[in-house]
Amino acid sequence: MSAAAPAITPEDRQAALEARLRQVGVLRYHDKHPFHRLLHSGGCTIDQVRAWVVNRYYYQSRIPMKDAAFMSRVEEPGLRRAWRARLEDHDGSDSQPGGISRWLRLAEGVGLDPAYVASCEGVLPATRFAVDAYVRYVREQPLLQAVAASLTELFAPAIHEERIAGLLRHYAFANPDTISYFQHRLKEAPKDVAFGLAWVLDQAKTREQEDMAVAALEFKTDVLWAQLDALYGAYVAPGLIPPGAWRPDQGLMR
Amino acid sequence: MSAAAPAITPEDRQAALEARLRQVGVLRYHDKHPFHRLLHSGGCTIDQVRAWVVNRYYYQSRIPMKDAAFMSRVEEPGLRRAWRARLEDHDGSDSQPGGISRWLRLAEGVGLDPAYVASCEGVLPATRFAVDAYVRYVREQPLLQAVAASLTELFAPAIHEERIAGLLRHYAFANPDTISYFQHRLKEAPKDVAFGLAWVLDQAKTREQEDMAVAALEFKTDVLWAQLDALYGAYVAPGLIPPGAWRPDQGLMR
Numbered sequence: 001m002s003a004a005a006p007a008i009t010p011e012d013r014q015a016a017l018e019a020r021l022r023q024v025g026v027l028r029y030h031d032k033h034p035f036h037r038l039l040h041s042g043g044c045t046i047d048q049v050r051a052w053v054v055n056r057y058y059y060q061s062r063i064p065m066k067d068a069a070f071m072s073r074v075e076e077p078g079l080r081r082a083w084r085a086r087l088e089d090h091d092g093s094d095s096q097p098g099g100i101s102r103w104l105r106l107a108e109g110v111g112l113d114p115a116y117v118a119s120c121e122g123v124l125p126a127t128r129f130a131v132d133a134y135v136r137y138v139r140e141q142p143l144l145q146a147v148a149a150s151l152t153e154l155f156a157p158a159i160h161e162e163r164i165a166g167l168l169r170h171y172a173f174a175n176p177d178t179i180s181y182f183q184h185r186l187k188e189a190p191k192d193v194a195f196g197l198a199w200v201l202d203q204a205k206t207r208e209q210e211d212m213a214v215a216a217l218e219f220k221t222d223v224l225w226a227q228l229d230a231l232y233g234a235y236v237a238p239g240l241i242p243p244g245a246w247r248p249d250q251g252l253m254r
Numbered sequence: 255m256s257a258a259a260p261a262i263t264p265e266d267r268q269a270a271l272e273a274r275l276r277q278v279g280v281l282r283y284h285d286k287h288p289f290h291r292l293l294h295s296g297g298c299t300i301d302q303v304r305a306w307v308v309n310r311y312y313y314q315s316r317i318p319m320k321d322a323a324f325m326s327r328v329e330e331p332g333l334r335r336a337w338r339a340r341l342e343d344h345d346g347s348d349s350q351p352g353g354i355s356r357w358l359r360l361a362e363g364v365g366l367d368p369a370y371v372a373s374c375e376g377v378l379p380a381t382r383f384a385v386d387a388y389v390r391y392v393r394e395q396p397l398l399q400a401v402a403a404s405l406t407e408l409f410a411p412a413i414h415e416e417r418i419a420g421l422l423r424h425y426a427f428a429n430p431d432t433i434s435y436f437q438h439r440l441k442e443a444p445k446d447v448a449f450g451l452a453w454v455l456d457q458a459k460t461r462e463q464e465d466m467a468v469a470a471l472e473f474k475t476d477v478l479w480a481q482l483d484a485l486y487g488a489y490v491a492p493g494l495i496p497p498g499a500w501r502p503d504q505g506l507m508r
Binding site: 027028034124125126128129130132133136218221222223225226229230232233234236237238240242243244 | 281282288378379380382383384386387390472475476477479480483484486487488490491492494496497498
């Protein structure tokens with residue numbers, strides 16, 4: 001007769017799922033991408049930083065649309081209420097600037113015309129395709145996956161710390177004003193992700209649901225990675241800028 | 255008194271729009287992409303050809319879904335009827351293989367397991383994002399733009415001719431069987447595009463509609479170009495394969 005298997009408690013299951021989710025970050029988060037290594041170590045030219053600012057703005061600009069799409073599908077007032085702060089963090093309020101306007105301060109800091117950046121004109125098509133895929137994913141997939149996809153924020157504070165230190169050390173444009181976006185995210189992201197992680201761990205009750213949550217987080221890491229691949233290919237190596245995308249003489253401040 | 259401006263006939267308008275559409279091809283079609291130059295001149299390694307076959311399969315596989323999405327929105331039986339041949343061209347019939355199975359013959363010809371290719375497992379995320387953006391575009395945008403986006407077929411015969419000649423000259427895997435996909439497209443594409451072009455020229459009656467048609471075709475050239483950028487970045491230079499994408503030892507025939 002074989003011994004009875006030890007009972008698996010809900011806490012065990014949740015701990016195992018959290019470990020799987022964190023492992024996705026270890027293997028696939030974009031802190032491993034060579035573009036970030038270049039940026040944080042001072043290896044980027046000002047044009048490469050500008051290309052990053054132009055393209056990453058598109059991602060920033062779509063995040064509140066993604067959050068609104070999510071809330072439009074949530075029936076439970078408490079969940080919508082918990083989520084709502086994200087809109088304010090990005091869009092700001094009458095008295096407070098939000099993440100998007102902080103990003104435009106960074107744009108100005110690197111010599112770009114913020115109106116040009118906000119127009120999204122020079123954004124790489126591949127950036128649009130990846131970011132739009134994320135917004136649609138959140139609009140269409142089960143809520144469990146929509147929330148799980150947001151959990152890349154688990155891995156964001158470490159990269160933001162590294163970025164703040166790297167930008168301040170290596171680039172003349174970097175100062176507390178121009179990089180205030182990242183300072184604010186250091187405070188905002190942990191609170192968002194603590195809520196999202198607890199919600200996913202609570203909702204994923206079957207193996208299939210656990211797998212869905214992991215797949216959603218992998219999808220999101222693909223969205224982030226693909227943006228840096230496109231940036232790298234266009235502006236670092238091989239340096240092949242696709243038709244219609246930003247070129248180093250465009251969108252500069254007068 | 256100024257002389258009266260000469261009357262602009264509908265034929266003039268249509269000729270001017272056709273010229274604008276053809277100019278999109280001159281400036282932005284992916285025959286100008288360095289990956290195609292490499293492929294057609296014999297400069298690709300077999301692994302680079304395989305990466306192209308794996309990724310381009312995803313595009314092939316989504317084209318009939320795109321066409322079905324289009325037909326699902328068309329109220330006019332005649333237009334659906336005219337469009338229907340595209341499904342048969344790609345999906346085949348009981349007696350005839352279609353474009354998708356011909357593509358899998360190419361996959362076999364380059365040493366890939368066709369079941370692996372058909373699984374779409376190793377497809378680059380950026381390929382998925384771009385191709386999915388096209389399917390959704392056709393599902394959501396005005397019919398005029400959905401049809402105009404298909405007009406990249408205007409520029410396809412020239413690239414197919416060049417590809418057939420280049421593959422046969424430079425690669426041991428190329429023979430009339432393995433490259434039959436392209437031979438068939440030489441016959442199919444011109445008939446499809448003649449219909450699509452006439453329809454767009456007929457439907458676009460205002461300047462705004464003309465601009466919409468041109469923008470749709472530009473969007474589609476972005477979809478094609480972004481796929482080659484991703485392929486080039488992952489498998490040619492800098493050769494940075496994203497997490498989870500096909501690696502040269504995967505999916506081979508036993």
